[in-house]
Amino acid sequence: MRRNSRLLIVGAVLIFGGVSIESQKTKSNQEQTHFSAEDAGVSFPVPIPDEALAILRRDDRVENELAYAAIAPEKLPRSWFSASEIALGSPGEKDLIVVAEGPLLGANVDTFWVFVNSGKGYLLVLTIPAHDLIVKRSRTNGYRNLEAMAATAITVTTASFRFDGHQYREYSEKTEDIK
Numbered sequence: 001m002r003r004n005s006r007l008l009i010v011g012a013v014l015i016f017g018g019v020s021i022e023s024q025k026t027k028s029n030q031e032q033t034h035f036s037a038e039d040a041g042v043s044f045p046v047p048i049p050d051e052a053l054a055i056l057r058r059d060d061r062v063e064n065e066l067a068y069a070a071i072a073p074e075k076l077p078r079s080w081f082s083a084s085e086i087a088l089g090s091p092g093e094k095d096l097i098v099v100a101e102g103p104l105l106g107a108n109v110d111t112f113w114v115f116v117n118s119g120k121g122y123l124l125v126l127t128i129p130a131h132d133l134i135v136k137r138s139r140t141n142g143y144r145n146l147e148a149m150a151a152t153a154i155t156v157t158t159a160s161f162r163f164d165g166h167q168y169r170e171y172s173e174k175t176e177d178i179k
Helices: 002-028 050-057 061-070
Strands: 032-037 081-086 094-101 110-117 122-130 132-141 143-151 155-163 168-177
Touching: 002 155, 032 110, 050 061, 050 081, 050 094, 050 110, 050 122, 122 143, 122 155, 132 155, 143 168
Parallel strands: none
Antiparallel strands: 032 132, 081 094, 094 110, 110 122, 132 143, 143 155, 155 168
């Protein structure tokens, strides 16, 4: 009887321990696919690679804020951004979505920078100010489609983007009245 109880306890520990390990794996492999100006940063933050930061330094909005704050471009604060890894192309790819933070935030709008890892480095393939950026499951030219949403007091505009092989281009746009 005691032996059966011990086997039952050991089995339960293995089963529940395995579930715990499996759920940790799933959680660490999750990707954030919806980014919003309402969020404080990204859900699964990663450090911004130096080469992506170098590209961000040349962005007009960033350059203007650096000048206003009297900060040299090479001293660009990483705290002005948060980044999330995502596979836009092949599974396991480490592409990036970078979200504006701090002084780069707008009123009910955020700027999103989408970087593709070409294997030779990061390429900026879309910059868009919007309220939301959504990564879709559908694909064009092997890359996931994107959707950006912006709102005014009376309308919501949704723009869809498809990858053309080099960058994301607007495919369609729809504006609807808020009801």
